[in-house]
Amino acid sequence: MLGPRESSLWHMISAPTIWALHFCVVYGWTASVCARGPDPAAARLGIGIATAVALLGIAVVGWRAWRQWDYLDDYDYEHDGPSVEDRREFLGHAGWLLAIVSAIGVIFVGMPALFIETCL
């Protein structure tokens, strides 16, 4: 669905996409649970599950991107040549960095649930 890993941009941006989905799910879930209930425990549980699932997804995406970059094979972090290999490594490298940013983003979005004990 996302096209070939070596040349498709979609794989590169799948980690930020998970981050965006996590953001929407957490906000939507909290709003609806607190409007219905309010049930802070259910809100926190849902945020915890969504955060764990998102981090797992990002870890998988990040690991695949890291493999695609294959840094430890050739220690190559410049990918400006017009070759298939450079394109593959560039997309892997960028995907790996985006996975790190996305993981930090997901943690920061989920963190308030650790501290805040009420809906209001």
Added chain:
Amino acid sequence: MAGSRRRAGRDPLNVGRVLPAVLIAILLGGCSGVQSVLDPAGRDAEVLARLFWWMLGGAVILWVLMNGLLVYVSRIDTRPLSARAAEWLIIGGGIVFPTVVLAGLLSFALSEMPEQRAPGSGLTVSVTGESWWWRVEYLPDGAETPVVSANEIRLPVGRRSEITLNAHRVIHSFWIPALGGKTDMIPGRETRMSLEPTRAGEFRGQCAEFCGESHALMALGAVVMDEDAFAAWLEKEAAPAVPPESDAARRGQAVFNAEGCGACHAVRGTAASGRVGPDLTHVGGRVSLAAGILPMTAEALMRWIRDPEAIKPGAMMPGYDHLSDDDLSALAAYLEGLT
């Protein structure tokens, strides 16, 4: 270049030296006073002030380090970095360091938040944002009917009081910087906060969400009292209005009735029972007039009644400039006597 230096040398006012001093004086003026975040008089405001000082301290340290580094690499040691050193600088200084610092600051700020939402004990004060004034209702523990007041909030010192917030037509925000954080007031949805004042005194609140043309003129007197004084005040506030004592005040009451003021304003214990405008039962006992804008004096009352629009653009109350000075003065005497 040389020309500008000569001009600066002839500058009789020495703006280059005076201006920073003036700016510092203006900035330092915000460090204390009745409406300062940096001069806390409540438990929640103390937390917020501490948070501010930590953030400021951190920002100053980072600013000095960053600019020190910039000066170092551009002036003191201008040799190029090795590729490896540059890599570590980018990863360490660009990713790891900010992530750790931001995570620490976020955890610190978030850990302070539950306390800001702690439930109150005993007194509940319900505040409704109107255009552009505050409807204030006190509900002591166990009471069924609220004590209605306006444009001023009084709280007992050393006790956490529950504050419930509503808005009539548009969004407002309730904020008494010396006592605590701000909370939005939203039409159709009740929000809440709690305040625990730690020091008796007079403070000032301000609507902190743009709500129309007189938003900047929507302030709020905040008086923190010792527990006994507060209980005595609330008992007095709950009582009906005192009858006018002087001749002028009696005449003022007649003007009040003849002009139909009671259609919008309530003075409990009289026929006036309007709910549209602020309750005036004890208006003379408040620290300010027109939601924190004017002092509570006879002159200010006359000015306000004659032309509210001139003082608070868009105010719903019509002007009474057809009244003679005698009538206005009598009306002011009546209202001032409603303590």
